[in-house]
Amino acid sequence: MSSSTDTRRAPDRGEGAGRTRAARSGARERGAGPAARDAAGQGRAPRIPFVLLILCLLAGALVSLLVLRSVIAQEAFTITRLQAENRELAYAQQQWRDRVAHLESSERIAEEAEELGMEQPDEAPRFLDRDSGEVLGGTGSAE
Numbered sequence: 031m032s033s034s035t036d037t038r039r040a041p042d043r044g045e046g047a048g049r050t051r052a053a054r055s056g057a058r059e060r061g062a063g064p065a066a067r068d069a070a071g072q073g074r075a076p077r078i079p080f081v082l083l084i085l086c087l088l089a090g091a092l093v094s095l096l097v098l099r100s101v102i103a104q105e106a107f108t109i110t111r112l113q114a115e116n117r118e119l120a121y122a123q124q125q126w127r128d129r130v131a132h133l134e135s136s137e138r139i140a141e142e143a144e145e146l147g148m149e150q151p152d153e154a155p156r157f158l159d160r161d162s163g164e165v166l167g168g169t170g171s172a173e
Contacts, residue, residue, distance in 0.1 A: 132138060144150075156168035 154167050157166045158164075159166055
């Protein structure tokens with residue numbers, strides 16, 4: 031008892047629900063139109079959702095690439111601006127260091143002291159030795 035009939039039944043889908051698999055494949059081979067395939071419930075998988083999915087993925091990838099490139103470009107402008115600001119601050123810092131070095135020079139301090147009325151002593155400073163009570167120095171010019 032070897033019969034090749036299929037005993038499984040297709041779910042009820044309307045008009046051609048009782049047809050067997052062999053009958054449906056025979057209808058396909060004979061060139062049955064789309065109406066016969068739809069009636070049998072055996073049409074090709076719809077392509078529109080798949081195409082829309084691929085298009086959405088591509089669009090999402092392009093948008094994310096655009097956003098990424100714009101963020102990178104904005105960061106590049108920020109880096110350029112900060113580097114220019116850093117150069118200006120380094121230049122200003124060097125100018126301040128030069129000014130401080132000039133203000134700390136002994137020649138400038140001596141000139142300003144003379145302008146204020148301070149006089150240079152004509153003789154060298156003298157020192158008192160506490161142990162011996164002697165006065166040391168004072169015999170010579172300051173220059």
